[in-house]
Amino acid sequence: MKTISTLLFAVCFAHVSYSQGAQVNIQQDDKIDKLLEIYKSALSSTEYYQIQVGFGNSSKAQEIKSNVEIDFPELPSRIDFDSPTYRVRLGKFKTKLEAERKFNEVRIKYPDAMLLKPKKSTK
Incomplete structure (x- = not known):
């Protein structure tokens, strides 16, 4: 019984002595927040x-x-609701040339597809 008590005490003491307590403190430069705002805008x-399509x-x-x-x-594809219909739109192309190249590929599979003029991003 004495051996079991000693062993139990040793295990509990070892567990307490090896446990670690830590606190993480992150310091971030204010310029990062400003850069994120510029990026979003x-x-x-x-x-x-x-x-x-x-x-x-x-x-x-x-x-x-x-x-x-x-x-x-x-x-990327998404569904936009423009009353009264839902429209399926594809891609976000920066240049007209890039858009036209992909448009030619898409029209093979979806002959009714239309290339839309630039639109301001909402996301």
Whole structure:
């Protein structure tokens, strides 16, 4: 019994003596916050071209978006609601040349696709 008590005391003492208590204190330069604000404002004023591949009601738009994600997984796609229809749009192209090249590829699979003029980013 004395051996068990001694062993239990030793285990508890070893656990307490090896436990570590630490506190992390992160110091960040105020300039980083300013840079992030500049970056966000630059992104919000960026104009880009998009390709509209289809539109319709909500379920049709979801179906088109699913197909587009399979056919063009490298391009971001999204559904925009523009009353009364849902529009499926693809990509964010900085230059007209870049947009036209991809537009030619997309039109093979989606002949009704339209190249949209630059639009200010909302995200």
